[in-house]
Amino acid sequence: MIFWDEVLESAQAGRAGNPALATFLRRLSSSHNLFLVNAPKRTWAGSRAPKVLALLLLALTSEASAATLQQQINGAAPNESILVPAGIHPGPLTIGKPLTLIGASGAEIRGNGSGNVITITANDVTLRGFRITGSGLRLSDDNAAVFVAGNRATIENNSIENSLHGVYLKKVHDCRVIGNRIQGKSTLLTSTKPIDQTLTAGVGDLCEVPLNQNERGNGIHQWNCENNLLAANEISETRDGLYFSFTNHTRVERNRVHHVRYGLHYMYSDNNVFENNTFSENAAGAAVMFSKDILIRGNKFSDNRGSRAYGILFQSDDRVRVEGNVIRNNAVGLSFQQAIDFVVRGNDVSGNYIGVRFYGNSDGNAFTENRFAQNLHPVDAAGAGSDNHWAVNGTGNFWSGQEAFDLNGDGINDLPHRELDLFGALRRDLPAIGLLSASPAVTLLRFANERAALPGLASIEDPSPLTANFWTIRAQRAVKQATNAR
Numbered sequence: 063m064i065f066w067d068e069v070l071e072s073a074q075a076g077r078a079g080n081p082a083l084a085t086f087l088r089r090l091s092s093s094h095n096l097f098l099v100n101a102p103k104r105t106w107a108g109s110r111a112p113k114v115l116a117l118l119l120l121a122l123t124s125e126a127s128a129a130t131l132q133q134q135i136n137g138a139a140p141n142e143s144i145l146v147p148a149g150i151h152p153g154p155l156t157i158g159k160p161l162t163l164i165g166a167s168g169a170e171i172r173g174n175g176s177g178n179v180i181t182i183t184a185n186d187v188t189l190r191g192f193r194i195t196g197s198g199l200r201l202s203d204d205n206a207a208v209f210v211a212g213n214r215a216t217i218e219n220n221s222i223e224n225s226l227h228g229v230y231l232k233k234v235h236d237c238r239v240i241g242n243r244i245q246g247k248s249t250l251l252t253s254t255k256p257i258d259q260t261l262t263a264g265v266g267d268l269c270e271v272p273l274n275q276n277e278r279g280n281g282i283h284q285w286n287c288e289n290n291l292l293a294a295n296e297i298s299e300t301r302d303g304l305y306f307s308f309t310n311h312t313r314v315e316r317n318r319v320h321h322v323r324y325g326l327h328y329m330y331s332d333n334n335v336f337e338n339n340t341f342s343e344n345a346a347g348a349a350v351m352f353s354k355d356i357l358i359r360g361n362k363f364s365d366n367r368g369s370r371a372y373g374i375l376f377q378s379d380d381r382v383r384v385e386g387n388v389i390r391n392n393a394v395g396l397s398f399q400q401a402i403d404f405v406v407r408g409n410d411v412s413g414n415y416i417g418v419r420f421y422g423n424s425d426g427n428a429f430t431e432n433r434f435a436q437n438l439h440p441v442d443a444a445g446a447g448s449d450n451h452w453a454v455n456g457t458g459n460f461w462s463g464q465e466a467f468d469l470n471g472d473g474i475n476d477l478p479h480r481e482l483d484l485f486g487a488l489r490r491d492l493p494a495i496g497l498l499s500a501s502p503a504v505t506l507l508r509f510a511n512e513r514a515a516l517p518g519l520a521s522i523e524d525p526s527p528l529t530a531n532f533w534t535i536r537a538q539r540a541v542k543q544a545t546n547a548r
Contacts, residue, residue: 160186197225226279246300458526473532
């Protein structure tokens with residue numbers, strides 16, 4: 063609680079005799095959530111009075127700079143650049159003309175806890191170098207730190223915190239979101255007092271409580287967009303890291319997403335490219351649904367654990383290329399449901415509880431040059447279709463634990479590899495049955511299935527499995543061919 067007479071007393075040290083101070087403070091209290099109440103005069107111990115003075119002076123500075131910044135925006139000529147000095151500049155702000163706003167070191171735009179902090183309605187706006195905080199928390203209103211409704215916006219090198227959505231792109235094209243650090247709002251400040259006393263709660267009566275992950279916003283949210291670039295952003299503590307809905311021809315590269323629900327939550331979006339991103343320590347790495355013609359290459363999906371802990375889940379997708387990714391230490395590495403005509407090439411799928419899981423109606427998919435190693439259950443094959451291919455042009459995949467039998471030394475085993483899934487259907491309903499996976503009986507069945515397929519059991523067959531030396535042998539051959547061609 064901040065007492066009215068004490069604020070006045072503290073303020074007089076730097077602003078003695080200011081007759082407008084009381085009026086200003088009353089107005090400040092109503093617009094900045096400061097509760098100033100009349101009370102008997104008290105004596106403050108230690109440094110409490112200087113703290114109140116600092117708070118007051120901070121509010122005075124903010125009040126003045128907010129109007130100045132919005133006035134500068136309103137008065138600027140189109141395509142002008144505005145250098146915003148260090149300090150707190152309260153929002154909300156609206157940018158309705160093409161401008162470049164550049165924040166000096168220490169420049170912060172702070173919202174009032176309602177609506178968007180910054181709303182961009184014009185084309186060709188650049189926002190660079192700010193700390194941006196304090197949006198509203200209404201999911202139904204899509205509150206965001208930066209709400210973009212103008213084409214060709216550049217949102218670059220900002221630090222976004224304490225907001226619902228970080229950057230929200232709505233029906234825009236050719237925008238660039240680059241190098242931002244976005245940390246979602248994970249706690250709420252609440253009063254320990256009864257509701258009828260909340261307005262007079264003091265600092266000692268307030269505490270932070272966790273904000274449910276489903277009630278948070280997304281790091282970067284795109285709806286009905288085209289041809290955007292999302293690059294080199296770090297996102298954490300949001301609901302979903304990157305959210306795509308009806309968004310096409312967008313490139314996503316070098317982002318790091320961690321400690322969120324879905325690292326990538328993606329639906330009804332076509333012809334997009336994801337390269338060299340990291341999705342780690344989330345409830346799930348990526349969920350890609352109802353989409354087609356996607357390239358997912360060179361990414362890392364690791365250490366995603368929880369009830370939805372997939373490295374990547376595909377559902378109702380067509381013609382997706384999954385190439386050169388590291389999919390490691392997840393509950394399920396790759397999950398396919400109604401996945402059609404995929405190319406899955408050169409991925410490292412290792413250390414997962416289940417390496418690859420199939421549900422129904424996934425056909426026409428080609429797997430080649432992948433490394434399946436140290437997965438407790440390499441393949442959950444109960445839903446695998448008969449039209450999936452585990453080798454392309456005579457090149458299959460590496461499976462840890464297989465016996466090497468390569469007489470011609472080309473790095474390809476001379477005998478096929480069969481991966482038996484004895485408990486696939488039962489494991490989904492009775493997870494504890496997985497404890498039998500390394501039992502002597504199961505080991506014997508796997509051994510027998512390697513030599514001759516056992517009828518009536520779910521399994522997949524790789525006709526041209528790779529040895530551990532395959533990639534070394536291929537590299538040596540490439541060097542030799544290049545040398546001979548000179």
